[in-house]
Amino acid sequence: KAGVTQTPRYLIKTRGQQVTLSCSPISGHRSVSWYQQTPGQGLQFLFEYFSETQRNKGNFPGRFSGRQFSNSRSEMNVSTLELGDSALYLCASSLVGGNTGELFFGEGSRLTVL
């Protein structure tokens, strides 16, 4: 069974640009969550999608957005990039959204903003 796949794995952008990250969940998983991981703040929740609807949202500015497609694949977008957006962006999938206790994480997309 294939795991959670995130692309691209690494990318470098400059301030003011925008970026789109992709996540393919485990087959059959309908919930996709996105997290930002930095050394100073740890793992911070961005948003969760379930059946193409944003079901939960963290405390990030509107520059951070996402969507989920009918095949459960998800994308997140960050517009007008800032230096502080440099981080590892992790996607996690689960069957129904976390109440079973287990999130399956991808290896992440490491974004560097110059």
Place this chain on the structure above:
Amino acid sequence: GQNIDQPTEMTATEGAIVQINCTYQTSGFNGLFWYQQHAGEAPTFLSYNVLDGLEEKGRFSSFLSRSKGYSYLLLKELQMKDSASYLCAVSSGGSYIPTFGRGTSLIVHP
């Protein structure tokens, strides 16, 4: 909101036992998770506690006391491969979305 505290770093010796503590403050507690994350890799699920008590799974055990807002992860017979970051996470309210602590970096030395 939620407040989750765990030590930043711990060191231990191969073959020994180590206990990683996690304290939290939250309302509407649903459950507490432990994840392991090796450097440069994805976090992987270790345990999920909903009720008070100790859950044992091989060399790893996790304890929860809801009244004290306290949990610990116990690692026995430490191996070098156990060197990793251990993340405590709590879900609360109706969303079941876990909020993560900043993680404890465990270094196992020979």
